[in-house]
Amino acid sequence: MSKVNGKRILVVEDEALLALDLRFALEDLGASVVGPCYRLATALSTAELGGIDAAVLDVDLAGETVFPVADLLRKADVPFVFHTGRLNPQTLAEIYQDAPVCPKPTDPETVARTLFALLEKRQATH
């Protein structure tokens, strides 16, 4: 876990308690949380600022979808996981092949560990 220590993780989630829970889980594992962002607009502007190592993205944000943020992160080569109850995970995995999908409800520790596994894999290959 030492490799993820101090990594900056963007959390995009429109359900406040879930966002809080995710933040606790990520912080427990040594990461620092950027956000949480509850709306697409704030998530986009936060992502544009940069300085993010990875992200947890809820797909459905109060009627909007998170895909513009996902596209921006992919372009910046920032890894992310989807945390959603909305779409068929298969479809999502087809569009964003590198992004794991954690279907709701998944406990936040598992979401955090999935993200960190992704980060470590990337560090090993880079």
Next chain:
Amino acid sequence: MPFKAITRTLGRTSLIYATIVAFLVLLYVLGALVMARAVASENLARRIGEETQKTLALSGSLLITVLDAETSQRGYLLAGEPEYLKPFSGKRAEFAQQLAALREQVRREEGAALYLESLDHVAQLSTRRFDLLDQSIAERDRNDIPAMLDLIKNGGGKAAMDGIRVEINALRAFEEERLAQAFARARSLQEKTAAALGFLLVVTFVTLIIAGTLVRHTIRAESEAQYAQKLRAERDRADLISRELSHRVKNLFAVIMSIVSTTGRAETDPREAARKIRERVQALARAHSLSGGQNAQHAARLEDLVNTIIQPYVPLGREVALSGPEIWLSADRVTPVGLILNELATNALKYGAWASPNGTLAISWAFDETRQGPDRVNGDKSAFRLEWQEKVPGGGVADPERQGFGTQMIELSAIQARAGVEKNWQDGGLDVVLRFEGDSPARD
């Protein structure tokens, strides 16, 4: 593909209709032809009838003329009185005239040319007959009775007269036969026409029955297809609702899980943690049952939500002052506002207005005139504020929780509900103001 099936059915049906109509038209044309033939044949029979009538009449009077001449001659020969000869004079000319008329008539008739020769023969015979009549009258004038008798006996007058009769009767027989044949043909055609018309009537009737059955079948097929289409639309709608519901349930489970883990994280006493988890999940359930889980701009009334959430916490004999206009909350605000009200109510019970015997609570809400900004142009009044006002005479109990997780939960839920939070202590009581942003009309 029922739609394709409809068009296919319709295509086939209209082809059948076209065939039926063409069939009927053909039948009626044939019927009209048969009728026209029958009428023509009847007209021909009538025309032939007129001709034969005329020929028969002419030939009859021809015979009468020669017989009249004979009768007159015999009267004179027997009585010798010139009076008897009166009808005789001019009979020869009359006969010739009538013969000429008959000849003209026969010449015009179809298939009667053969009889022109017979009439030539009649002319010869009649000349001889009239010559003999004249001679016998001349002998009688001279009173030469033996010569007269000899002339009558051996002159060949009877043979000539018989010859005329034979020829004329043959002509009359031909005419009568011709008439009979024409009428028989007309009658037969009439019978055939009647039969054809009867057949046409039956066929038309049967065709109409078939067409009626087809129309009924088509209508039934169409309505069945429409029903299937409606059913499919209903099923699609049900599928959509089911997917939406499934998403909401998953989300709800995720929220409950985070209530459990975040509350567990904040509380050290397991009993206290369990109680708070139960209260928060209950608040979630009540807020959810109020909005009916629907995804709408007008999901629940603010007053109903306030009542539903705080009612279980109000101590016996206490009243809560509620005031404000009718304000509707959109679906995404119902749950976070419900959780905020739940936190405020549990705190009031433990440390605030309801923890003291004389404490009071007033909750009021209003449209926020000062916060409408650009939306005001559109007359948008959806920005509003909610005030939670506790008054505790003599001051409240110190509140260790107020800087803890409850406060954090209120602040997070307020962000989710697109509201700002202000907290103040006034007269020893908590005063909380939530300022809600207006719903932008673009978002729904």
